[in-house]
Amino acid sequence: MKAGIVGLPNVGKSTLFNCLSNAKAQSANFPFCTIEPNVGVVNVPDPRLSKLEELVKPERVVPATVDIVDIAGLVKGASKGEGLGNQFLGNIRETDAILHVLRCFDNDNIVHVDGSVNPIRDKETIDIELQLKDLETVDKKLEKVKKAARTGNKEAQKEESVLAQIKDALEQGKSVRAVVFSEEDYAEFVKPLQFITDKPVMYVCNVDENSAVSGNKYVDQVREAVKEENAEVLVLAVGTEADINELDDYEERQMFLQDIGLEEPGSSKLIRTAYKLLNQQTYFTAGKKEVRAWTTKIGSTAPQAAGVIHTDFEKGFIRAEVIAYEDYVSYGSETKVKEAGKMGVEGKNYIVKDGDIMHFLFNV
Ligand SMILES: Nc1ncnc2c1ncn2[C@@H]1O[C@H](COP(=O)(O)OP(=O)(O)OP(=O)(O)O)[C@@H](O)[C@H]1O
Numbered sequence: 001m002k003a004g005i006v007g008l009p010n011v012g013k014s015t016l017f018n019c020l021s022n023a024k025a026q027s028a029n030f031p032f033c034t035i036e037p038n039v040g041v042v043n044v045p046d047p048r049l050s051k052l053e054e055l056v057k058p059e060r061v062v063p064a065t066v067d068i069v070d071i072a073g074l075v076k077g078a079s080k081g082e083g084l085g086n087q088f089l090g091n092i093r094e095t096d097a098i099l100h101v102l103r104c105f106d107n108d109n110i111v112h113v114d115g116s117v118n119p120i121r122d123k124e125t126i127d128i129e130l131q132l133k134d135l136e137t138v139d140k141k142l143e144k145v146k147k148a149a150r151t152g153n154k155e156a157q158k159e160e161s162v163l164a165q166i167k168d169a170l171e172q173g174k175s176v177r178a179v180v181f182s183e184e185d186y187a188e189f190v191k192p193l194q195f196i197t198d199k200p201v202m203y204v205c206n207v208d209e210n211s212a213v214s215g216n217k218y219v220d221q222v223r224e225a226v227k228e229e230n231a232e233v234l235v236l237a238v239g240t241e242a243d244i245n246e247l248d249d250y251e252e253r254q255m256f257l258q259d260i261g262l263e264e265p266g267s268s269k270l271i272r273t274a275y276k277l278l279n280q281q282t283y284f285t286a287g288k289k290e291v292r293a294w295t296t297k298i299g300s301t302a303p304q305a306a307g308v309i310h311t312d313f314e315k316g317f318i319r320a321e322v323i324a325y326e327d328y329v330s331y332g333s334e335t336k337v338k339e340a341g342k343m344g345v346e347g348k349n350y351i352v353k354d355g356d357i358m359h360f361l362f363n364v
């Protein structure tokens with residue numbers, strides 16, 4: 001699962017990538033600095049891991065990760081191939097969620113490709129390009145389906161009406177994610193087409209240092225503009241946080257963060273939110289060798305979750321021993337949880353919960 005950083009050129013996408021990841025992306029004050037996407041594996045900050053570490057005292061601790069991709073800037077006309085648009089849109093299509101960066105800071109030294117700071121206009125520019133690309137996808141499909149529908153094929157007629165609904169929404173400047181479908185129609189006709197504007201989105205307002213905590217007028221405008229989308233809006237002083245992230249010393253980083261009024265980096269919150277946006281949750285394994293966070297889709301069954309560790313675990317799944325995180329912490333050890341009768345023994349239909357501490361039994 002990966003989240004892609006999307007936005008106009010020169011708004012701070014690579015700088016954001018550098019806040020999140022230790023893989024350094026080139027960032028510079030000129031549009032189209034990034035051409036090839038930068039990919040980084042980012043640890044998901046989780047205080048529960050340190051708590052488990054304290055209790056279990058393992059040899060090592062391994063956090064969950066999420067892949068972040070820094071993509072080239074899109075411009076007006078990208079869907080028609082402008083500014084290598086087709087390649088960039090292809091890069092976006094390969095991601096599972098979108099982090100849309102909006103420039104929300106004034107700074108005459110940093111070039112804006114459209115001449116002035118205006119996050120609402122910028123958002124529309126990007127949205128329109130993504131929607132036009134999806135329109136191309138839906139048109140292509142409609143052409144095929146229409147032929148079959150004309151021959152009286154009932155299934156094709158149903159598909160045609162769903163696609164027509166999508167086309168209509170896109171032409172009105174709406175995104176596919178805003179259209180309501182029945183569960184069946186969605187699974188059958190919509191999901192397989194992998195529309196870009198169907199991917200979950202989160203807006204990242206890139207602000208100046210002084211607006212890191214309370215935002216600014218641009219952020220207010222963004223919140224107002226997206227309030228019907230039900231999307232997360234995150235405020236982040238991307239430039240400042242990237243600088244802080246450069247420091248090796250933890251104490252020093254904390255000091256600079258406190259200077260701008262933050263207790264933890266905004267980027268930590270961003271990663272946790274991205275993780276949720278990707279519909280992922282964490283379960284843990286806890287042993288003397290290793291305490292580890294694993295990522296699984298919300299709603300996974302125990303064997304599916306086991307399959308994240310190894311496909312053999314899924315194939316040969318027998319049962320799982322499960323301890324809720326809260327129980328582990330309040331009883332203090334696996335043995336004590338067992339003594340208290342709080343450890344569950346679950347079969348293959350068990351739906352894994354966020355924070356479960358799991359031990360899988362399987363045969364190979
Ligand atoms: N909050 C901020 N305040 C001031 N300057 C910033 C801020 N965020 C980023 N910058 C500066 O903006 C310039 C562009 O940043 P960056 O290279 O990250 O943009 P980009 O979106 O990746 O651009 P491209 O699409 O060209 O790859 C850099 O000089 C960076 O230092």
Ligand SMILES: [Mg+2]
Binds near residue numbers: 033034070073
């Ligand atoms: Mg860049």
